[in-house]
Amino acid sequence: MILLSYHNKASRLGAIRTGKTVSILMTAFFVVGLVIDVLPAEAALHGYTAQEMITSGKTIELQPGETRDFTIGFKNTGTSVWSNSGNNFVSVYTYDLKYRQSVFVDTSWLRADQPVRVSSLTTPGQLGFFRFKLHAPSTEGNYNETFHLAAEDMTWIPGGQFTLNIRVRRSYVAPASVITTSSTAITPAVAPVNVSHNRNSYSASEVNRSATTLRLMPGERVLFSIDYRNTGQATWLPDGRRFVSIYTYNPKYRKSLFEDATWYRFDQPARIASQITPPGQVGTIKLYLKAPTTPGTYYESFRLAAEDLVWIPGGEFTVTVVVGDSSSAVTSANSSLSSTTTSAPQPEAEPDSEPEVTVAADGYGATMMLTSGSQVKINANAVREFRVAFKNSGILPWVRYGNEPVTLKAVTNNARSFRDFSWSGDSVTSLSQDRTDSGQLAFFTFKLKAPNTGGLYLARFTLHAGDRSIEGGSVEIPVEVTGGSVSASVPYDATSEFSSAGSRGPNIRVGLFKTSSPVIVTAAGSYQLIDGQNHQSIQQLSGVTTVTFNFSTLQYTVTNGAYLYTSNYHVHLRPDNADTTIFEILSYENRAAWDSSLNYNKFRGDLSVHYMQSTGNLWVIEELPIEDYIRGLAETSNGSPQEYQRALVTAARTYALYVISIGGKHKSEYHDVNTTAGDQVYKGYASELVRPNVVQATEATRGSVVTYGGQLVVTPYFSRSDGRTRSWSEVWGGSKPWCTSVPTPYDQGKTLWGHGVGMSASDALGRAAAGTSWTEILRYYYTGTEIKRIY
Numbered sequence: 001m002i003l004l005s006y007h008n009k010a011s012r013l014g015a016i017r018t019g020k021t022v023s024i025l026m027t028a029f030f031v032v033g034l035v036i037d038v039l040p041a042e043a044a045l046h047g048y049t050a051q052e053m054i055t056s057g058k059t060i061e062l063q064p065g066e067t068r069d070f071t072i073g074f075k076n077t078g079t080s081v082w083s084n085s086g087n088n089f090v091s092v093y094t095y096d097l098k099y100r101q102s103v104f105v106d107t108s109w110l111r112a113d114q115p116v117r118v119s120s121l122t123t124p125g126q127l128g129f130f131r132f133k134l135h136a137p138s139t140e141g142n143y144n145e146t147f148h149l150a151a152e153d154m155t156w157i158p159g160g161q162f163t164l165n166i167r168v169r170r171s172y173v174a175p176a177s178v179i180t181t182s183s184t185a186i187t188p189a190v191a192p193v194n195v196s197h198n199r200n201s202y203s204a205s206e207v208n209r210s211a212t213t214l215r216l217m218p219g220e221r222v223l224f225s226i227d228y229r230n231t232g233q234a235t236w237l238p239d240g241r242r243f244v245s246i247y248t249y250n251p252k253y254r255k256s257l258f259e260d261a262t263w264y265r266f267d268q269p270a271r272i273a274s275q276i277t278p279p280g281q282v283g284t285i286k287l288y289l290k291a292p293t294t295p296g297t298y299y300e301s302f303r304l305a306a307e308d309l310v311w312i313p314g315g316e317f318t319v320t321v322v323v324g325d326s327s328s329a330v331t332s333a334n335s336s337l338s339s340t341t342t343s344a345p346q347p348e349a350e351p352d353s354e355p356e357v358t359v360a361a362d363g364y365g366a367t368m369m370l371t372s373g374s375q376v377k378i379n380a381n382a383v384r385e386f387r388v389a390f391k392n393s394g395i396l397p398w399v400r401y402g403n404e405p406v407t408l409k410a411v412t413n414n415a416r417s418f419r420d421f422s423w424s425g426d427s428v429t430s431l432s433q434d435r436t437d438s439g440q441l442a443f444f445t446f447k448l449k450a451p452n453t454g455g456l457y458l459a460r461f462t463l464h465a466g467d468r469s470i471e472g473g474s475v476e477i478p479v480e481v482t483g484g485s486v487s488a489s490v491p492y493d494a495t496s497e498f499s500s501a502g503s504r505g506p507n508i509r510v511g512l513f514k515t516s517s518p519v520i521v522t523a524a525g526s527y528q529l530i531d532g533q534n535h536q537s538i539q540q541l542s543g544v545t546t547v548t549f550n551f552s553t554l555q556y557t558v559t560n561g562a563y564l565y566t567s568n569y570h571v572h573l574r575p576d577n578a579d580t581t582i583f584e585i586l587s588y589e590n591r592a593a594w595d596s597s598l599n600y601n602k603f604r605g606d607l608s609v610h611y612m613q614s615t616g617n618l619w620v621i622e623e624l625p626i627e628d629y630i631r632g633l634a635e636t637s638n639g640s641p642q643e644y645q646r647a648l649v650t651a652a653r654t655y656a657l658y659v660i661s662i663g664g665k666h667k668s669e670y671h672d673v674n675t676t677a678g679d680q681v682y683k684g685y686a687s688e689l690v691r692p693n694v695v696q697a698t699e700a701t702r703g704s705v706v707t708y709g710g711q712l713v714v715t716p717y718f719s720r721s722d723g724r725t726r727s728w729s730e731v732w733g734g735s736k737p738w739c740t741s742v743p744t745p746y747d748q749g750k751t752l753w754g755h756g757v758g759m760s761a762s763d764a765l766g767r768a769a770a771g772t773s774w775t776e777i778l779r780y781y782y783t784g785t786e787i788k789r790i791y
Contacts, residue, residue: 049077049159220291301316381452388443406470510673511621630649718759725742727757
């Protein structure tokens, strides 16, 4: 029976998946259930193993009938790809007992015993995410729910089992002013306590807070912290029966307008952050606040509570939050907004479309703890090792693998001047261990190779989770390079270079994404397969085309229905009608955070799949006219003022043309720019559909650029200043006479987001809303410049 067990197991999984009625002898059923557990080696032989890396929480508290999102990430430690379609797709099943109907089943589940499939193709070494909803039953109690990863019709995946501890209860915190000696002040599930003693045991005194007044843009998130000294007799605990947390207050238990996805509940943002806080010690509460879309001044109140027991005296606090330009608006966070909001136009709250160059990664935070030196002195062309340690002060663990690996990146041109061969693009080094949990320390060791040009440099490096920066994860290194040559300034006039480019401008190559999986493309119209060596058309195609690259033989394979083509050169696809034929990459998922139904996977122009032997990366690259590229930018929302949009797209066009004029930023990867904030945030054709006003601004300014002395210039821009912009020399050294420091009154009192050089998006929004034209906006931030149409 052992020899037949694998087939029995496959039959069991297949029968459950297809919904067939399984009617077999009890002994046979027992053997099937048994062999699934006792054959992990067999699963490994088929290339399936997993390691849990990240989770949104193993202990969950729900009210009866409440629905909560749950996420868990596993590293694919096997050799087989985890697919979310096909015969052997990877999913989650209920386990222990297997295939049982969960009491937490939600209508969004695939089946009552199968919550969800893996979110996307997950190759070996990558992180696969499983996101599903838990719907609490009506019966209160403590539940242990066990699940297990499975490859459909094949095997349970070793290492893929996990258990959730779920407490279903009706929350109630008794205010200190109404507590009596009667047990009726406590919820029925909790035993009576000595109320007089417990009332006197809890008290608090505020020590410090990260800010008294927060100034945010609509939709912006910020991490707020507040420290309280435990002035009572009871120890504050972060878990257990009497854990200490904060609730919304005044009125109590209300749904907050500032609720963030990281909150425990709509009325309970966070528990005490430290492990335990004895009497006399200081405990910290950390919570994310997400600004509403309506500008105004809000007063948001919270209060400390010992769960199921008492509001903690002295634990009430109020945060003033100014959203947008709201000097004339005074709004209570729990009152109507209809009569108190400002009338100035503001951007829509599309979380992925704010005009940010540096985007804080959700749930991530860092604190620099130590470095190997406050400054570095190094000879020209010499190599020096540098070390820095960061504490993970966020709420999510840092991981080395997966979709959001934590790396240290160079974020200024001065930093890139010290690029060593050990770097990977702008990534200086990666997380040394597989995982660093909240509160733990992570060390990053990397090499700096000095440029040939002597002088003083200020090199800034920042931690990133994937392509997004981690708040607090920056380190600035003053570097003195001795010896070497003197920097030369070579003038150029690039405006004439593009004067004959045509009405859509020159072509730009955009690195869309790196991959190791097959690239599946489709289009509504016909398109040509172009030979990568001689650039001649080989075959006209239509419908779905799959491009596969063999990393061992370095060979490309193209399949389209019965058509098969192999080549040792990169694969290039070109639409027959570029105006109407849009490519859709079916194997690529880049969904909008504000609307999961929107997938930014559609692109104009040509597509190529290109392996870079020098870096070992397989890139999907789009090539298209620069005006079509600008139409697909997502640096602002559709609802921002039109004059601001025109200023922004002109600065973006100027920047892109400047990058082309210097030969591109990513020459080793065969493209000019990528899609991230390190260059410019680009979402392709799908962005045009949701941002038609940005498209209109692009067409209205077509061919317009910023010039200085008749020459095309580089036009940096960033999210928000703190009352003034920075000069080029302050941040990157050297001098750009059009990048000087100017006042930004609409940013007065705010915190700096970004490098600070050039145009402040936040201040420019205020100017546009006040009636300033787009050309005036550009000339203000880029001193002494003129706007010129060059094609």
